[in-house]
Amino acid sequence: MTAARPFAGTRLTRFLAKRILELKSKKTQAEIATETGFVNPNMLAMIKGGSSRLPLDRVSALAKALDVDPARLLLLALEQMIGSTEAQAIVSILSTAVTRNEMAWIEAVREASDRSDPPLTRRGRAAIFSIWGK
Amino acid sequence: MEATDLSRRLVLLNDHESFWLDCLRAACKGQVPRPTLARAQALRRLFSAQTPPLGTEEADHGQP
Numbered sequence: 001m002t003a004a005r006p007f008a009g010t011r012l013t014r015f016l017a018k019r020i021l022e023l024k025s026k027k028t029q030a031e032i033a034t035e036t037g038f039v040n041p042n043m044l045a046m047i048k049g050g051s052s053r054l055p056l057d058r059v060s061a062l063a064k065a066l067d068v069d070p071a072r073l074l075l076l077a078l079e080q081m082i083g084s085t086e087a088q089a090i091v092s093i094l095s096t097a098v099t100r101n102e103m104a105w106i107e108a109v110r111e112a113s114d115r116s117d118p119p120l121t122r123r124g125r126a127a128i129f130s131i132w133g134k
Numbered sequence: 135m136e137a138t139d140l141s142r143r144l145v146l147l148n149d150h151e152s153f154w155l156d157c158l159r160a161a162c163k164g165q166v167p168r169p170t171l172a173r174a175q176a177l178r179r180l181f182s183a184q185t186p187p188l189g190t191e192e193a194d195h196g197q198p
Contacts, residue, residue, distance in 0.1 A: 071146035095144035101168040102155060103145060108169045109154050112178040120153040127180040128154075129161045131173050 008050025012076035016048045019066050027065075035065035053080050064115055071095075 007013060020029050027035075033044035036058055044062075046052040054062070054077045063070035071091075078087035098106070109118070118124070147155060158166050169177070 096147050097142040099142050102166045105158050105169050106151050108174045108177050112181045117150050119150050125157050128157050131176050132161050
C-alpha cells in the first residue's frame with residue numbers, strides 16, 4: 001500500500017484481479033468497466049490497482065458484469081471503506097440466515113432470470129407453488 | 135426422500151430475493167429441498183415462456 005495506491009493489496013483488489021483474469025477470454029477489462037457504467041473505462045483499472053475505491057453504487061452492476069455474488073462484492077467494498085470488523089458487523093446485521101438449499105434456489109432464480117432481479121409476481125408465486133403441486 | 139439441509143449461513147438478499155425466499159418457504163411449508171433438475175427447469179420455463187415477460191406485471195409481495 002502506498003499513498004498513490006491506498007487500497008492496493010486489499011481483498012477487493014485481489015478478488016477483482018483474479019476474476020477479471022478468469023473472464024479474459026470472454027470480455028475485456030474495458031468491456032467490464034463499460035457494463036458497470038463507469039464513464040471513464042480506466043476507472044476499473046484504477047480500482048483493481050488500488051488507487052481508487054469501488055463506489056458502493058457500482059457494486060451491483062460490477063457484480064453482474066463479473067458474474068459474481070453481489071453480496072460478496074459488497075462485503076469486500078465495505079471492507080475497503082470502513083475496515084473488516086466494521087464491514088462484518090454491518091453485513092451480519094443486514095443478512096438473512098438461509099440454508100444451503102434455500103441459497104441454491106435463490107441462485108436458480110438469479111440464473112433463470114438472467115440476473116435481472118425479477119420481482120415476485122402473482123404468476124411467479126403460482127409457479128413456485130405449482131412446483132410442489134399446490 | 136428429499137435432501138434437506140438445516141445448516142444456515144448469513145447472506146445478503148435484496149428485497150426481491152427476500153420475497154422469492156418467503157414464497158419458497160411458504161410453498162414448502164418450512165424446509166426447502168434442494169432444487170432438482172426438473173424443478174430448476176420449471177423455474178427457467180417461468181422466465182422464458184411468460185408473455186408479457188415476468189417482471190413487467192405488478193409485483194406480488196404476499197400482502198392480502
